[in-house]
């Protein structure tokens with residue numbers, strides 16, 4: 571099969587086509603003939619050499635795929651063969667075929683095209699777990715999300731809207747703010763032209779908000795904490811702005827703040843299966859009813875994985891980038 575990989579970390583130009591054996595599904599796994607694969611910022615970080623695949627994962631990037639089940643592991647009945655699914659995978663998505671745990675697959679309903687299906691698992695699993703499970707979001711609360719037009723940010727806006735949260739996002743331009751509002755954010759702050767802490771104070775009339783989903787870290791953390799109301803929760807999912815932060819622990823104590831965070835890829839299969847099952851029950855009905863769709867930026871052919879990464883790194887995208895896998 572064709573796949574896009576690299577020998578040494580580097581810029582988007584390190585991608586090169588590879589010919590690899592089609593992987594074989596083991597126990598609990600299915601083989602998926604891929605139609606589209608999602609591109610995520612963690613793939614870019616992996617390509618740069620800062621996010622190695624966990625033990626046992628494919629060195630080929632790609633954390634989410636959509637396509638058709640074409641084979642099943644020895645312990646499975648084979649009843650899923652022929653079905654269209656999307657799946658969360660630990661790597662290997664930038665290829666014509668990939669194996670996935672059957673318990674990490676979601677059935678693609680009618681009306682959801684495969685490009686959209688491939689754009690769902692990574693952000694859906696990440697946002698659901700971090701906002702609702704770790705962050706204990708409840709309807710009526712207000713959520714602050716940085717990177718409002720990112721893959722993660724656009725999913726956070728949409729899930730928050732579905733589950734009754736008010737969202738405030740920050741973005742790096744007026745155009746991105748306008749896009750975030752169009753996608754469903756209640757408020758969008760251009761962090762380059764205004765101080766988001768002051769803006770949050772103004773929007774919440776001084777009361778602060780309940781939850782921050784943070785992908786920046788560094789010097790954003792004390793500023794995020796300043797946006798929180800008493801008993802507020804701060805969830806870290808990335809460190810794009812720096813790994814260390816200086817915190818006033820007296821403030822955390824006095825205002826009873828909670829700091830948490832997580833990374834999805836290295837979590838055990840059993841955890842991802844439980845998360846997938848919860849999403850199938852709580853969120854997937856909204857996908858089936860057409861109420862939840864990913865925000866799509868654009869598709870690149872698989873062979874242009876490097877261009878897709880360059881496009882993501884240029885930072886102008888709104889929502890999700892996917893790779894189209896053409897089969898002969």
Ligand SMILES: NC(=O)c1ccc[n+]([C@@H]2O[C@H](COP(=O)([O-])OP(=O)(O)OC[C@H]3O[C@@H](n4cnc5c(N)ncnc54)[C@H](OP(=O)(O)O)[C@@H]3O)[C@@H](O)[C@H]2O)c1
Pocket residue numbers: 609610611612615692693696716717718719720721722723740741742743746785786806807808809810811832833834835882885889
């Ligand atoms: N913990 C997890 O399990 C998990 C899972 C998936 C993704 N993530 C992380 O979530 C983040 C978003 O992922 P994504 O796929 O949605 O990425 P993406 O679409 O490329 O978005 C990244 C966003 O971050 C903002 N940003 C702020 N500071 C930045 C900086 N220093 N460098 C680059 N971008 C910066 C940019 O928005 P502005 O232009 O508006 O600033 C951009 O929209 C990534 O850091 C990724 O690693 C974590």
